[in-house]
Amino acid sequence: MVTEVLLTGLIIRSQSGFFTVDTARGRLICRLRGKLKQGPVRGDIASVGDRVWVSLQVDGSGAIEKVEPRLRTLARTAPGPKGEYQQVLLANPDQLMVVFACAHPDPHLRMVDRFLVLAEKQRIPATIVANKADLVTRQHAEEIFGHYPALGYPVIYTSAHTGDGIEQLRGTLTGQISIFAGPSGVGKSSLLNALQPGLSLQAGEVNAITAKGRHTTVVRELFPLVGGGYLADSPGIRSLALWDTQPEELDGYFPELRDLVDQCQFNDCTHRTEPGCAVLQAVERGAVNTERYYSYIRMRFGGDD
Numbered sequence: 001m002v003t004e005v006l007l008t009g010l011i012i013r014s015q016s017g018f019f020t021v022d023t024a025r026g027r028l029i030c031r032l033r034g035k036l037k038q039g040p041v042r043g044d045i046a047s048v049g050d051r052v053w054v055s056l057q058v059d060g061s062g063a064i065e066k067v068e069p070r071l072r073t074l075a076r077t078a079p080g081p082k083g084e085y086q087q088v089l090l091a092n093p094d095q096l097m098v099v100f101a102c103a104h105p106d107p108h109l110r111m112v113d114r115f116l117v118l119a120e121k122q123r124i125p126a127t128i129v130a131n132k133a134d135l136v137t138r139q140h141a142e143e144i145f146g147h148y149p150a151l152g153y154p155v156i157y158t159s160a161h162t163g164d165g166i167e168q169l170r171g172t173l174t175g176q177i178s179i180f181a182g183p184s185g186v187g188k189s190s191l192l193n194a195l196q197p198g199l200s201l202q203a204g205e206v207n208a209i210t211a212k213g214r215h216t217t218v219v220r221e222l223f224p225l226v227g228g229g230y231l232a233d234s235p236g237i238r239s240l241a242l243w244d245t246q247p248e249e250l251d252g253y254f255p256e257l258r259d260l261v262d263q264c265q266f267n268d269c270t271h272r273t274e275p276g277c278a279v280l281q282a283v284e285r286g287a288v289n290t291e292r293y294y295s296y297i298r299m300r301f302g303g304d305d
């Protein structure tokens with residue numbers, strides 16, 4: 001009887017059914033064992049960021065025998081032919097780096113807040129990267145992003161051009177599995193390159209795929225960082241729909257509202273016109289940021305972003 005040698009590893013690349021797995025014995029190109037594909041498939045079985053067990057094959061490749069349960073998942077639930085399907089954007093991210101530019105393009109705070117809600121929903125810690133800080137004064141940048149740290153979202157002001165803030169960014173990324181997400185043109189790939197020259201060339205291979213006419217981002221590759229940890233780039237996202245979020249859930253995804261809503265006079269309060277609304281009172285006395293309040297209302301009741 002042959003005892004199989006099993007290695008643990010991390011999927012760092014996925015392409016057309018082939019997975020590159022980082023193991024203690026180097027990188028292995030692996031395929032998924034057929035047995036893993038049996039049964040009803042409700043989502044991606046293996047994806048970049050998954051921790052897996054791999055058996056060595058005689059030809060030097062590997063076979064993925066087992067996928068560890070995910071600690072967290074950056075995913076979207078999409079309607080599919082056989083019901084809902086969980087499309088994994090990145091498995092096991094430690095943090096979501098929400099990248100926006102201080103200018104060019106001007107930051108769209110409703111969109112920043114959508115990313116933060118997505119992070120809250122999936123229980124992924126989020127940090128805001130305010131890039132292109134060279135284009136505005138620090139005071140102006142802080143007028144835009146200054147209210148976020150108090151909500152639990154650190155802000156790192158960076159410039160991929162001058163190098164400002166890059167060391168701080170590097171410190172936050174080291175040892176973690178992180179992903180850059182944000183609109184197009186804000187400098188995600190430039191930051192990657194500023195952090196580790198050469199990476200952004202490869203990052204050009206990252207694809208956006210189209211599902212049901214909407215663009216979404218699937219991470220195809222995690223880049224190992226020299227100081228430890230991994231970083232994923234992603235193509236710019238034009239709009240961020242929160243497919244499977246119920247309006248009432250939103251209260252829980254705004255840290256500054258979470259505890260307030262219980263104090264509203266009516267327990268079905270919509271926080272728009274009701275008397276005795278603790279949220280409106282907090283907005284009036286300046287305890288809740290007006291922009292954040294409007295983001296909440298837009299997300300809950302719709303309206304143009």
Ligand SMILES: Nc1nc2c(ncn2[C@@H]2O[C@H](COP(=O)(O)OP(=O)(O)OP(=O)(O)O)[C@@H](O)[C@H]2O)c(=O)[nH]1
Nearest residue numbers: 132159160161183184185186187188189190235236
């Ligand atoms: N002034 C200034 N320009 C920057 C900075 N970072 C990036 N840029 C410029 O902004 C443009 C877009 O940069 P990218 O790195 O391609 O932006 P991206 O976020 O990767 O865009 P997508 O891949 O389309 O999502 C390029 O012309 C960069 O040179 C910065 O810190 N300051």
Ligand SMILES: [Mg+2]
Nearest residue numbers: 188189234235
């Ligand atoms: Mg890019």
Ligand SMILES: [Zn+2]
Nearest residue numbers: 264269271277
């Ligand atoms: Zn209320």
